[in-house]
Amino acid sequence: MILKKFTIITHNEAQQVDEKTGILINLEHIISVKPIKLTTMDREVIDGYWIRLSNGKKYRAIQVPDLILETLNEDLSDVHKSDDSEHSFSYQ
Numbered sequence: 001m002i003l004k005k006f007t008i009i010t011h012n013e014a015q016q017v018d019e020k021t022g023i024l025i026n027l028e029h030i031i032s033v034k035p036i037k038l039t040t041m042d043r044e045v046i047d048g049y050w051i052r053l054s055n056g057k058k059y060r061a062i063q064v065p066d067l068i069l070e071t072l073n074e075d076l077s078d079v080h081k082s083d084d085s086e087h088s089f090s091y092q
Helices: 064-071
Strands: 001-014 017-026 030-039 045-053 058-063
Touching: 017 030, 017 058, 030 058, 030 064
Parallel strands: none
Antiparallel strands: 001 017, 001 058, 030 045, 045 058
């Protein structure tokens, strides 16, 4: 189990405010992390992350561990056009 601290935003319907909460998430249960833009009640736009877990729960995080940020900033290899000469398909 690899627990790391995240700060998430939840909406309190009763008070009509967004609340920040610290939460420990097991990194082994994260399915996806997507960078998003979030708006605050003051109409400010901040960088956030959509966190999906293997149990189906989803969180809007405004602070994530450095490990997540490093992985998101990792460079990927260039995208190459497909060379169809190696594959021949017949459509009928």
